[in-house]
Amino acid sequence: MIEIKNLHKSYKMGSNTLHVLKGINFSVEEGELVAIMGSSGSGKSTLLNILGMLDELDEGSYNLDGVPIKNLNETKAAQYRNKFLGFVFQSFNLINYKNALENVALPLYYQKVGRKERQEKALKYLEQVGLKEWATHLPSELSGGQKQRVAIARAMAAEPKVLLADEPTGALDSKTSYEVMDLIQKINDAGNTILVVTHEPDIAHMCKRIVHLKDGVIVEDKKVKQVRASQYV
Amino acid sequence: MFSRDNWQEIFETIQKNKLRTFLSGFTVAIGIFIFVVLFGFGNGLTNTFNKFFGDDATNVIFVSPGQTSVPYKGYKANRIIEFDNSDLKDIEKNFAMFIDYTTPRLSRSGLVKYNNESNNYPNRGVGPAHQYNEKTIMMFGRYINQNDIKEKAKVAVIGRLVAQDLFKDKNPMGEFIDIGGSSFKVVGVFQDEGGDNEERVIYIPYTTRQLIDKNTDKLNQIIIGFKPEIGYAGSIAFQNSLKKYLQSKKNVSPKDEKGISFRNIGDGLNRNQQLAVVLKLIVSLVALGTIIAGIIGISNIMVFVVKERTKELGVRKALGATPKSVISTILLESIFITTVSGFIGMIIGIAVLNSLGESLEKYFITDPYIDTGVAVFATILLIVCGGIAGYIPAKRAARIKPIVALRDE
Numbered sequence: 001m002i003e004i005k006n007l008h009k010s011y012k013m014g015s016n017t018l019h020v021l022k023g024i025n026f027s028v029e030e031g032e033l034v035a036i037m038g039s040s041g042s043g044k045s046t047l048l049n050i051l052g053m054l055d056e057l058d059e060g061s062y063n064l065d066g067v068p069i070k071n072l073n074e075t076k077a078a079q080y081r082n083k084f085l086g087f088v089f090q091s092f093n094l095i096n097y098k099n100a101l102e103n104v105a106l107p108l109y110y111q112k113v114g115r116k117e118r119q120e121k122a123l124k125y126l127e128q129v130g131l132k133e134w135a136t137h138l139p140s141e142l143s144g145g146q147k148q149r150v151a152i153a154r155a156m157a158a159e160p161k162v163l164l165a166d167e168p169t170g171a172l173d174s175k176t177s178y179e180v181m182d183l184i185q186k187i188n189d190a191g192n193t194i195l196v197v198t199h200e201p202d203i204a205h206m207c208k209r210i211v212h213l214k215d216g217v218i219v220e221d222k223k224v225k226q227v228r229a230s231q232y233v
Numbered sequence: 234m235f236s237r238d239n240w241q242e243i244f245e246t247i248q249k250n251k252l253r254t255f256l257s258g259f260t261v262a263i264g265i266f267i268f269v270v271l272f273g274f275g276n277g278l279t280n281t282f283n284k285f286f287g288d289d290a291t292n293v294i295f296v297s298p299g300q301t302s303v304p305y306k307g308y309k310a311n312r313i314i315e316f317d318n319s320d321l322k323d324i325e326k327n328f329a330m331f332i333d334y335t336t337p338r339l340s341r342s343g344l345v346k347y348n349n350e351s352n353n354y355p356n357r358g359v360g361p362a363h364q365y366n367e368k369t370i371m372m373f374g375r376y377i378n379q380n381d382i383k384e385k386a387k388v389a390v391i392g393r394l395v396a397q398d399l400f401k402d403k404n405p406m407g408e409f410i411d412i413g414g415s416s417f418k419v420v421g422v423f424q425d426e427g428g429d430n431e432e433r434v435i436y437i438p439y440t441t442r443q444l445i446d447k448n449t450d451k452l453n454q455i456i457i458g459f460k461p462e463i464g465y466a467g468s469i470a471f472q473n474s475l476k477k478y479l480q481s482k483k484n485v486s487p488k489d490e491k492g493i494s495f496r497n498i499g500d501g502l503n504r505n506q507q508l509a510v511v512l513k514l515i516v517s518l519v520a521l522g523t524i525i526a527g528i529i530g531i532s533n534i535m536v537f538v539v540k541e542r543t544k545e546l547g548v549r550k551a552l553g554a555t556p557k558s559v560i561s562t563i564l565l566e567s568i569f570i571t572t573v574s575g576f577i578g579m580i581i582g583i584a585v586l587n588s589l590g591e592s593l594e595k596y597f598i599t600d601p602y603i604d605t606g607v608a609v610f611a612t613i614l615l616i617v618c619g620g621i622a623g624y625i626p627a628k629r630a631a632r633i634k635p636i637v638a639l640r641d642e
Contacts, residue, residue, distance in 0.1 A: 082553020
């Protein structure tokens with residue numbers, strides 16, 4: 001599904017360049033649930049941004065579902081993001097003046113899905129995350145866990161190939177974190193490929209594979225026995 | 234770009250961001266409103282000027298005999314110049330190609346009586362053409378005609394207010410009034426837009442006046458209506474050659490401005506119109522300034538709006554919004570708001586102008602109005618400029634990487 005070879009990325013900080021990723025080789029199969037771990041500054045968010053086509057790579061190659069991702073213009077990148085990827089952010093990034101249903105329907109709007117179908121689909125995904133009754137509520141009326149579930153529903157609504165979650169539990173307490181992870185596990189059980197960036201070991205152990213990043217290189221890449229989040233909920 | 238879905242998305246955004254919508258709409262509406270009202274006031278000023286100075290015909294030269302101020306050809310200074318009937322004929326003969334009509338005017342003033350009512354009114358001995366240069370409007374009866382001149386008829390045409398003063402509600406037509414001791418039959422009543430004084434005048438045939446004045450052929454003033462097609466410049470040339478002709482005929486020095494004086498109505502009008510044009514220009518500049526201020530205002534708001542929405546736009550881009558759709562979202566929203574509020578401001582402005590009518594007359598503003606074309610043009614200008622002002626930050630926003638926009642917390 002994801003195929004990365006010899007990935008390099010550096011940022012210019014004034015006169016110095018900061019070499020963030022120093023040759024990453026990494027691949028993800030379909031249906032995997034991968035945790036990317038590392039301390040802050042290890043390059044895990046940069047890696048995720050590149051995977052999410054939110055940032056460009058300097059060197060190396062990146063294939064997503066067999067499509068080489070290189071030198072995309074903005075329009076193309078937007079289309080690929082819409083088609084291939086779903087995002088879940090630490091700070092949820094819901095649009096605050098749209099209600100839960102409208103937020104979930106937004107990626108479908110950019111897929112040019114008709115209004116009625118959009119509403120139906122969005123409602124279906126809201127139901128999946130258990131927030132059907134909250135469909136007409138604004139994000140400000142939802143709790144943090146609910147917001148993240150809406151965000152997950154939004155990411156899933158576009159039916160992406162890969163779900164990218166950047167510290168999805170970073171702003172949540174442990175109970176709601178486990179609820180969110182339970183949801184992510186269930187989505188993965190349904191066959192979706194998910195990448196989770198986290199620095200919390202317990203969250204990482206709820207995935208099936210942990211990739212450890214340190215100073216821009218992968219230091220460890222191991223399969224783990226998945227801890228089900230449902231037992232904590 | 235103009236699909237129903239797109240508009241629905243925009244309407245939702247507009248509805249849910251009321252303050253933003255109100256701010257940008259208000260800026261545009263107030264800009265257009267002030268522009269329309271100011272521009273209308275400018276037109277109102279011009280109207281007032283035209284009303285003040287436009288009641289008489291403008292293609293008229295008044296020639297008045299005076300007193301010489303320089304000795305010339307053996308004549309001493311301070312000689313009194315007089316015109317007589319032959320001068321009128323000579324002018325008509327020699328300048329026929331320039332002249333539309335001529336009429337003498339012999340101005341007197343005196344007691345006018347009817348039954349027990351009496352009052353002092355100016356009376357003017359005139360020819361039939363005098364009706365044209367004063368733009369006299371007949372209410373009843375007729376003006377002085379050629380037959381009256383020939384017959385030296387004792388007939389009078391009286392102003393509306395003379396009729397009101399002397400006859401009250403009675404019909405003055407056919408009645409006899411006493412002007413300076415002679416009895417005149419009223420053959421007409423007139424009105425004049427030049428104000429009350431112009432309607433307190435009595436016109437009689439100039440030949441009758443000459444007969445009463447011991448049967449002279451003297452004339453006070455000669456009024457010449459030149460052909461309008463010679464224009465203002467032509468009238469100046471005509472006036473100069475007429476001056477030369479009369480000065481040599483009456484033995485007045487060419488340097489003597491007081492011997493025979495000329496007054497070209499077009500002259501004063503020209504000056505007044507220039508003043509009106511300058512005033513209107515100033516008002517228009519202020520109005521244009523308002524429009525520019527409106528454009529700057531809407532530009533500011535657009536920059537602010539885009540800044541405020543940076544994060545939202547980043548989210549939208551992460552969800553698959555193309556740069557084009559980001560730009561069109563912002564632009565269509567701003568164009569929609571400016572169009573609606575611009576036309577609202579325009580319509581309110583026009584309504585205010587229409588409702589004002591004559592009520593600001595004492596501030597020299599009469600019937601303020603604005604050409605719908607000008608108002609629509611200004612509104613469209615503001616919309617287009619608002620669009621351009623929105624496009625630049627929208628384009629920048631569309632180019633921001635979603636990652637940068639999302640990091641901005």
